[in-house]
Amino acid sequence: MKPLKATATTSQPVLTIQQIETIFYKIQDIYEIHKEFYDNLCPKVQQWDSQVTMGHLFQKLASQLGVYKAFVDNYKVALETAEKCSQSNNQFQKISEELKVKGPKDSKDSHTSVTMEALLYKPIDRVTRSTLVLHDLLKHTPVDHPDYPLLQDALRISQNFLSSINEDIDPRRTAVTTPKGETRQLVKDGFLVEVSESSRKLRHVFLFTDVLLCAKLKKTSAGKHQQYDCKWYIPLADLVFPSPEESEASPQVHPFPDHELEDMKMKISALKSEIQKEKANKGQSRAIERLKKKMFENEFLLLLNSPTIPFRIHNRNGKSYLFLLSSDYERSEWREAIQKLQKKDLQAFVLSSVELQVLTGSCFKLRTVHNIPVTSNKDDDESPGLYGFLHVIVHSAKGFKQSANLYCTLEVDSFGYFVSKAKTRVFRDTAEPKWDEEFEIELEGSQSLRILCYEKCYDKTKVNKDNNEIVDKIMGKGQIQ
Template identity: 40%
Template structure:
């Protein structure tokens, strides 16, 4: 059994979480990739073994057993490091020999620069490795000989290694010279790699035998190894001290070694420039551009991480809060150079699962109750301590929701094959990140290998964002909104090319309800129209963000523009206020309405608002329109690509596809419209027919059937048309406007009857029976019986008469949202 597995099994047997981790051997390593973890003790790629500072819950024997595991891990790490140094030094003799020839690969000065202090470092670590290995071997033999007759004292007390560590640390000054010379050495390697093919072949194919595998390195990656190694010394000593009992004779030597190591690293950091100030190859200095909290999905379940974007790299860290006697610090998770980094933006991660919805509901319900308690306590002078506890709990719940609710993903793919991704619940915030990263990746970037320990430690001072964006941490504002905020999205202008576009709206405030909503995707157009109303239940809302997004079947969604709008309860009221937002080159026209009122507790799940089989007035009221979205979207799609389809509305689409689209409209409008674009056009036409056929009450109420049938008997065509239009005015608004919208569409279809073979009579025959139905005989109602053939004839003739009318009134699609006298154009 190897040391790693032995360590894991032991810690698990002692109920200690095993956080050891080793990455498998790799075939190739480059300095611009994430550094390969050479030891499970690495403080860079993985956490060091985090034993308690005081052994209150484990015996001295347990500590000594763990100490032995730590020492074995250090020995393995030293062995791998020595192999890497030997690989780096392997070509030194040949390069020195060629320096005296007529065609040198490197000059004598260049050879001295490249390998400066490396032999000395190799000798220092070889001496330390040999001494440590000898003592561990002797200890192992002693344990075997003792067997059952071992002495009462634990054999771990006899294993003394403190002098070895102290001797090595006393020579750590060798690293100071290496660090000062490092940049010069790298410059020589890069220059010669570019100018001399002989050196390039050497520099790109250096291999080392690492156990059973052969690892391929670049010269520059090997040069970085000592720089990486020296930063680990302090953490290795700290881990060893954590497992060394106070009565052990090694304790004073190890404490002194740790002090010297910390002093050396502190001096190096103070004398060198901050890693933020490293000069890059193209003249820029490494600077922190932005930072913030995200949910990292590269470790299985999502984890809250603090992300730092520098001029040339992206650094992901985990914040460790200060404990007694210690300072707050960041722990390294991963980093990616920006050079050649590819971004993939995914605006939707699919519908959440039932368990996800239940968890979100539980968190939001608790938040709502805590918020109500805080409001009640705010009215009195007592209960300050209870209010403080409630606010703290509210922050904790909001943080849980922050980690639980993200749906927008940004994937990062580096040329080396490394991939990472993170999530945010705000599309606006994610687009800020994407824009910032993309702007840097489009420049000429060359990464200077960072000292990750120093860079990560500097994050405490460099950070701009101190905590996750929790609304409960913000100060209350009397101008914030509490009630219902309605947003009607009308249209957009300024698109450079025709596109399928949707608008996303986000509001802030307490997360009791969903804070994001999107319109359906428009048909391919340079001037898309939606007239779609979005509604938010808000508490403490102060800002609204609007994004215009282009949706493509072949590519990722593209944010065309975004803007943030300040919400003020004093300027908004129960009347619609129309305004135009400038989102870059795109202008989005919308209307706002705010109705203040106490909030109801959040529902258990998002209530499904069915569309099919529901009275049209109900659907129209839910959607805030006069013509339901399912009618508009199907009509727009047919007019986009079905006007020349032979037998459109007469030839049926696939039943399964129609059923799939119906289910989508009943659950998610955006998903339904997206599917419409790729569905067979006859299936789209079938969905429209099915909607009218499944209406509980047809567009013409059944009690109007007899009146319409009598109107057909009027001999004068003009008088008959006037009567029919008069009867149409008696219909409820959604029925009337939906009917007119459909009639105008069918008239446009018939204009292409030379191609699609659908005349007005054919269309009347298809739609007539769905738009008009005779009343059903019921108890207490005496309707004259109607022959089935006569019934169909009336239905077709009524539809045909309306279709033949050349002056049908225009349909009003949406409710009026512009009751304010003047339109406001908002510039932010």
């Protein structure tokens, strides 16, 4: 800040005084608060004995969080101003790209590179880290110690503050800050069916930049905030995809007979018609709600019991996990997203109970998929999708670098999930297959058509042990909505 202020009054300022005050609003005040806290805490730590108390220092620090609130209220404007200044001023852009932050005294790196956005987020991150420190201090402070109630009060104030600002910073924020000050970005999330203890369970799976977390939405009383319960997590550095020959035999999960799945679909269609009739006749809202509840129960059962495509992941330090998906397109998207992240220099780690609590707690606000993908969760003004029959002709494909045995499959969404509806013949040993095949696909509330092109695998060693699933290679895929 000082060098920028020094140039502000010259004939060639990097930033104006107003721009500096906007970008670094309240930073000096926050610095003074922490300097005072540090100056008071340091002698107590250096001359430590059983009589020393310091809870009042943490309580005072927490009571000054109002200054942070002013910083948070200005945070978005500060980022926008910094971005505009970078675009219009090459000198400031260079400064922004070459920022260095002093590391801890015991750190090997004396300075760490950081972006302007990350730098401006550090004051908020400091509150997060201080809250975790308070957790640890309380753990190691006897309940009858005079510091205990003061630390409890400081923790309460800090937690309330963090809850109030999480959405103020940016409602679309897709990252959580780790206790070490690193940013863990949410890359992908969605509902998947996990096979656990030989039964199917619906899970919400979150893929962050360095970890895959499998969670279940907790049942909560009316009026209480919904929360996730972490079932397990795997650091991406430890996550591997077992090949078919390496896979353990899958747990015995008896598939639902096709005729029962069809019965469910018929029930759902009938309930849909009843709901529409009630609405047309301006029926009682209670009757409509009862029908919607029945429809949701049937759709949920269908969603849970229809997937059959295995998606296996393994923690190299322990357990394997199995998901069942209805769409190979979806399976490939999860696999590709994980593999893309694994190309980075990732380190293995173990989350402490507090770190896991912070990460799981962030899932509810960060999630991008809010509802189970069933049609009964749709609002009345949302498109009901298409019904009837769709005629599709798969002509040909090109752009392959070498000859292969190629075929295509077509998937459409039906009752909230995707189903494979058609498959071309295999066109052997060619880089320009010409199928020219026509299909008639039934649509049941469909909104998307997916096409996948595979290379056929004839290697019998790659046939899965437990269900003879042949793992063909996806050569290309696309989607039309």
